[in-house]
Amino acid sequence: MAWKSAAVVAASFWLAASSLLEAAPLSRTTRMVASDTLQSRAPTLRTGGSGIVKQFWFAHGGTVRLSWEYRVVTGNFVILIVDGAVHECDTMTSSMTFVEGTCDIHVSAGGSIALRIFGSAGGTGAVRQVEVSYDLVEATRASIVVEN
Secondary structure, three states: OHHHHHHHHHHHHHHHHHHHHHHOOEEEEEEEEEEEEEEEEEOOOEEEOEEEEEEEEOOOEEEEEEEEEEEEEEOOOEEEEEEEOOOEEEEEEOOOOOEEEEEEEEEOOOOEEEEEEEEHHHOEEEEEEEEEEEEEEEEEEEOOOOOO
C-alpha cells in the first residue's frame, strides 16, 4: 500500500508542476554561442605597453571566441588580457615573432570586451588579426516568477 500512496503523491506533484510550467509566461532570448563563425574582424596592428589596444561591443549576451596574433616589440615579455565584464583570459609571450592566441569569453548584453596589452619593465607589445566568432541562437524559456 505504501508504494501506491507514493505513486499518487508523485502523480499529484507532476500534475501540479506541469500546470505551473504551462501557466508561466514564455520569453524569447537571443544568445551568442562561441563557434568558428566569423562575425567581426580587426586586422590592424596596434602596439602598446599599458592599456586597451582593441575593444568590441555586443548587443546580445553570451559567449564569444576571440583569436589574435601578438608579440613582444620591446622588453622581455608581454601579457595580453582579454577583459569582459564577467571574467577574463590572459596569456603571456616572450616571442619576438607573432604567435596565435584564442579565448572563449562571456559577455553581458550591451557589454564590451577589451584587449589590453602590458609590457615588462616599460616594454611594449603588438597585437593584430583579432577575430570575434560566434553564432546567434534563439531560445524560448519559461520566465521565473518569484512571489512575495
